[in-house]
Amino acid sequence: MSRVVFYTATTLDGFLADPDDSLDWLMRQEQDHQGALNYEEFIAGIGALVMGSTTYEWVRDNLERSGEAWPYELPTWVMSSRDLPAVEGADLRFARGDVRAVHAAMLEAVGGPAGKDLWVVGGGDLAGQFADAGLLDEVVVYVAPVVLGAGRPLLPRRLDLELLEATQNKAFVAARYRVLGPLAEDRPA
């Protein structure tokens, strides 16, 4: 069953990036790359990616600065209402509007509902749009030992989750959640 997974790092107080989109607080943390919920095992199960324009531009700017190549071999949808320059060597599909159409196209790319999982790279509002459509299955977080007090919100919605696993991975708490849907208090009686 192809699941939609929001796999991300966050601060303890729920920010994906600081107000200037800096990830310096994240990059200096230690992790065990073979440990719980590690990226290598995660990405092996993924067939397609989707990211918002802010995330895309952050990755693109960082690659430009570092001179590194686009890090993903998988087809990647970029949601943006603006026309954005592409990155050489990246398998990009620009899209806008309803995430349901994007989800359908991504599913097709992985060979249908029995295919590999789909990764919502970020940001939080894009993950929220998938949740709004009832399409977000899991949230996997690496919680960095940092509070920022302000920044880009993790998942700006009211949702109930179910904790599936939680372990320490060096500096991080690594936790995996199933998305249950709207907060119980918000559901019609």
Added chain:
Amino acid sequence: MSRVVFYTATTLDGFLADPDDSLDWLMRQEQDHQGALNYEEFIAGIGALVMGSTTYEWVRDNLERSGEAWPYELPTWVMSSRDLPAVEGADLRFARGDVRAVHAAMLEAVGGPAGKDLWVVGGGDLAGQFADAGLLDEVVVYVAPVVLGAGRPLLPRRLDLELLEATQNKAFVAARYRVLGPLAEDRPA
């Protein structure tokens, strides 16, 4: 060594309460009361409490509604710039201004630096004031499997923490952190 500990529940996205100060999302979660970082063991090590006015009024209102008695036997400082009505049977000391003076008075109440720990009950800004003064030693969080997108912030500061332990306690991730101080990126070079 008497430590100052901010022991609290939070959502995965770092809110202590929803925008209406509701904790309904918290009260319905399952926990193992004998499990990791449980309240009974925690409170056994505590000698005095301090809370902000919003937290105090929340507790007071809930006791009035439920008819229950004040739940803490320990001396409790309430930080408020306003005069607040007391709760019968509670050992309350109202205070305002610098948390350093309050900390000194609390230390004296527990018999000095070798005494029991001090509990910052909430809210987040009060914990932040202790951190600003270099007086916040630990943060212990029960992370509920919920995102709210808005509400009362956990700890509205930029701080580096160090993860000391993390385990699942039923619905929650229970994690304990040492407070290291201002975020590395904000410290003078």
